[in-house]
Amino acid sequence: MQIKIGYLYPDLMNIYGDHGNVLTLVKRCQWRGIAVEVVALNPGDRIGHGEYDIFFMGGGQDREQVMVCRDLQEAKGEDIKREIEEGAAALVICGGYQLFGNFYRPFEGEELPGISVFDAYTVAGKKRCIGNVVAKSALGGKLGTVVGFENHSGKTYLGDGCAPLGTVTVGYGNNGEDKTEGATYRGAIGTYLHGSLLPKNPAVADFLIEKALARRGNDISLEGLDDSLELAAHAAAVKRAVKTH
Amino acid sequence: MRTGNRLALALGKGLGSTSRLFKVGGGSTLPGRAARILSPSLVPNMVKELPLGCVLVTGTNGKTTTAALLAGILDRAGMTPVHNRTGANLMAGIASALIKESDLGGHLAGRIGLFEVDEAALPAAVAETSPRLVLVNNLFRDQLDRYGELDTLASLMKEAVRTLDPESIVVLNADDPLVASIGRDLPHRVLYYGIDTDRYGSGSMQHAADSTHCAECGSRLTYEYYLFGHMGQYKCPACGTSRPESRVSAVELEMVELEGTRCRVRHPGGETTLFIPLPGLYNVYNVLAAMSCALALEIEIGTIKEGIEEFKAAFGRVERVEAEGRHMLMILAKNPAGLNEVIRTLTGGAGRKNVVLALNDNIADGRDVSWIWDVDFEMLRDRLGKVVCSGIRAADMALRVKYAELGEDSLAVEPDLETALDRGLEMVKPGETIYLVPTYTAMLELRRSMVKRGLVAPYWEG
Numbered sequence: 001m002q003i004k005i006g007y008l009y010p011d012l013m014n015i016y017g018d019h020g021n022v023l024t025l026v027k028r029c030q031w032r033g034i035a036v037e038v039v040a041l042n043p044g045d046r047i048g049h050g051e052y053d054i055f056f057m058g059g060g061q062d063r064e065q066v067m068v069c070r071d072l073q074e075a076k077g078e079d080i081k082r083e084i085e086e087g088a089a090a091l092v093i094c095g096g097y098q099l100f101g102n103f104y105r106p107f108e109g110e111e112l113p114g115i116s117v118f119d120a121y122t123v124a125g126k127k128r129c130i131g132n133v134v135a136k137s138a139l140g141g142k143l144g145t146v147v148g149f150e151n152h153s154g155k156t157y158l159g160d161g162c163a164p165l166g167t168v169t170v171g172y173g174n175n176g177e178d179k180t181e182g183a184t185y186r187g188a189i190g191t192y193l194h195g196s197l198l199p200k201n202p203a204v205a206d207f208l209i210e211k212a213l214a215r216r217g218n219d220i221s222l223e224g225l226d227d228s229l230e231l232a233a234h235a236a237a238v239k240r241a242v243k244t245h
Numbered sequence: 246m247r248t249g250n251r252l253a254l255a256l257g258k259g260l261g262s263t264s265r266l267f268k269v270g271g272g273s274t275l276p277g278r279a280a281r282i283l284s285p286s287l288v289p290n291m292v293k294e295l296p297l298g299c300v301l302v303t304g305t306n307g308k309t310t311t312a313a314l315l316a317g318i319l320d321r322a323g324m325t326p327v328h329n330r331t332g333a334n335l336m337a338g339i340a341s342a343l344i345k346e347s348d349l350g351g352h353l354a355g356r357i358g359l360f361e362v363d364e365a366a367l368p369a370a371v372a373e374t375s376p377r378l379v380l381v382n383n384l385f386r387d388q389l390d391r392y393g394e395l396d397t398l399a400s401l402m403k404e405a406v407r408t409l410d411p412e413s414i415v416v417l418n419a420d421d422p423l424v425a426s427i428g429r430d431l432p433h434r435v436l437y438y439g440i441d442t443d444r445y446g447s448g449s450m451q452h453a454a455d456s457t458h459c460a461e462c463g464s465r466l467t468y469e470y471y472l473f474g475h476m477g478q479y480k481c482p483a484c485g486t487s488r489p490e491s492r493v494s495a496v497e498l499e500m501v502e503l504e505g506t507r508c509r510v511r512h513p514g515g516e517t518t519l520f521i522p523l524p525g526l527y528n529v530y531n532v533l534a535a536m537s538c539a540l541a542l543e544i545e546i547g548t549i550k551e552g553i554e555e556f557k558a559a560f561g562r563v564e565r566v567e568a569e570g571r572h573m574l575m576i577l578a579k580n581p582a583g584l585n586e587v588i589r590t591l592t593g594g595a596g597r598k599n600v601v602l603a604l605n606d607n608i609a610d611g612r613d614v615s616w617i618w619d620v621d622f623e624m625l626r627d628r629l630g631k632v633v634c635s636g637i638r639a640a641d642m643a644l645r646v647k648y649a650e651l652g653e654d655s656l657a658v659e660p661d662l663e664t665a666l667d668r669g670l671e672m673v674k675p676g677e678t679i680y681l682v683p684t685y686t687a688m689l690e691l692r693r694s695m696v697k698r699g700l701v702a703p704y705w706e707g
Contacts, residue, residue, distance in 0.1 A: 011457065011465075015386070017581075020618030020648070027648050061394045063463055131612065149613045194615040199644045229647055232658065233640035240637065244612065 018058030020196025059094030119161025132241030135166030148193025253284035277340030299358035304382030318552030426460035446470030570675035635665035
């Protein structure tokens with residue numbers, strides 16, 4: 001068994017420790033004996049048909065986000081969409097999440113077009129949403145909680161073509177209004193949560209790995225790992241989120 | 246002084262001695278906060294009493310150490326600084342330092358103001374203290390949850406610096422592209438410092454690097470070598486902007502493990518060889534920064550060298566403590582760049598290191614702990630012995646250690662810092678060293694516990 005991760009713009013979109021998500025995917029594969037390869041996808045690089053099983057993109061600062069937006073439109077967007085339709089998994093965080101929607105509308109200046117993996121759009125907000133987040137989620141048909149840290153001023157609204165990742169019980173989530181957090185469409189997950197997200201939400205990590213394996217025709221359920229430390233960190237973060245709210 | 250100022254001063258002084266008396270702390274922010282509410286013009290009026298004006302020290306990493314280094318030099322030069330030495334670096338902290346050093350008539354015991362200032366508080370500090378010198382040491386992602394983005398922060402700082410008196414001097418780190426950009430097209434006198442040797446340079450960057458794009462045109466910078474995070478020898482291939490030439494430069498470096506660094510510094514007056522009694526490349530930058538400020542203030546180089554070589558670290562930043570025959574070395578690590586440098590230091594020397602990593606997420610630490618995933622813990626592979634993770638977010642820290650595949654044999658999670666300190670002491674033999682690496686409020690708590698055990702003096706007596 002082997003999977004290949006396409007790490008989108010690691011030099012441009014790497015704010016807030018998002019790199020930990022890729023590390024978590026890699027380790028959780030290796031610990032199960034699944035071979036895994038990570039390939040950096042920089043501006044100008046192309047995405048071959050069926051080449052990648054999981055795409056990852058983190059958040060970035062405004063200037064980097066504009067550069068990435070341009071490259072997605074010119075070089076990668078259509079191919080990523082096709083791959084996700086064909087079963088590839090994806091995790092995109094914060095700025096990456098916004099660019100996977102339909103568009104981002106700033107206060108002034110031009111709208112940034114997204115690649116429309118998610119039927120969602122983002123508008124610039126006046127208030128920065130910062131703090132710990134806890135959301136109830138039914139990702140992969142399993143009920144559970146997702147915990148992380150949000151830091152965004154964009155407000156994201158979902159359309160009918162995607163589902164939220166979860167319902168916020170602590171924090172702001174997508175827009176601070178409708179209690180939704182993140183978006184899912186097929187094997188793709190978009191979210192505002194840093195933390196890094198995957199280390200202390202191992203169920204989300206394993207969801208992505210299972211999707212990636214299924215795409216390669218390995219329809220198996222994953223071997224369990226000793227997640228006692230992961231679950232302890234998850235529980236401590238939830239407790240802290242409630243306390244600092 | 247006006248009556249309002251006098252009243253505010255009296256109130257502040259009262260609160261300061263009360264808080265020290267009742268041991269609720271050193272009175273490092275409360276007096277200033279209260280006095281400034283009562284009289285907003287207090288700081289601008291009080292600094293007028295300083296015959297040698299004010300110096301502001303800012304930057305993400307090393308403010309407290311740099312200001313303490315400079316304070317030692319100023320003292321030796323007979324300039325008697327009024328200094329917010331406890332590291333309380335918002336306006337309230339500056340006001341508190343002034344109040345503490347003044348009599349009830351507003352007369353100050355010191356002759357020059359030396360204030361470390363939080364990066365985001367720089368505009369307010371410039372407006373209220375009219376400094377004759379501003380130093381910016383570096384800009385890293387620190388507590389973005391408070392500041393917003395780094396580019397925005399840099400442009401606010403640049404605007405503030407532009408409003409300085411035309412006679413004021415700006416001292417900047419040439420090796421940090423974002424910091425260096427503050428000096429571009431500035432009408433003021435700018436003194437750049439930096440490291441001018443690739444001895445400890447590397448071809449690749451640590452994960453904690455932040456500013457890798459040209460501040461002028463946004464293109465990706467190219468580096469001949471990286472030194473510490475995004476600092477190094479850089480240029481922009483698109484618009485030609487490059488690292489400005491530094492006038493105070495370390496041209497030779499020789500690190501002596503955890504003891505310190507020998508270096509040769511070239512400066513406008515010639516060359517000086519000195520020993521920096523603090524570990525790591527980041528302290529070389531702190532020393533170059535303090536030297537540059539002292540030179541700009543026209544202090545003689547012999548005095549500067551003495552001040553640096555006889556320096557004792559600001560409390561908690563690097564602190565050596567003896568306990569039960571064991572050595573404890575506590576090194577503060579409050580953000581990815583700082584922690585990366587601590588890790589680099591720990592990889593030196595023989596044998597495996599036993600460590601207590603303490604991660605808190607109080608407001609002063611930053612609520613967001615995701616920054617630990619930007620730290621290259623992987624550098625410590627095969628270098629660690631026993632590991633205890635502690636603090637409010639002990640489990641998060643333990644996960645980071647686990648995913649770096651370190652300390653598998655002996656990784657303990659002990660959120661209570663007091664207990665973690667005991668565990669740390671138990672796991673090394675007499676004569677051995679235990680390394681404590683805490684975030685800011687975890688450091689304060691560990692230190693309180695050391696005070697209680699009679700191992701160190703409280704910081705306000707230090």
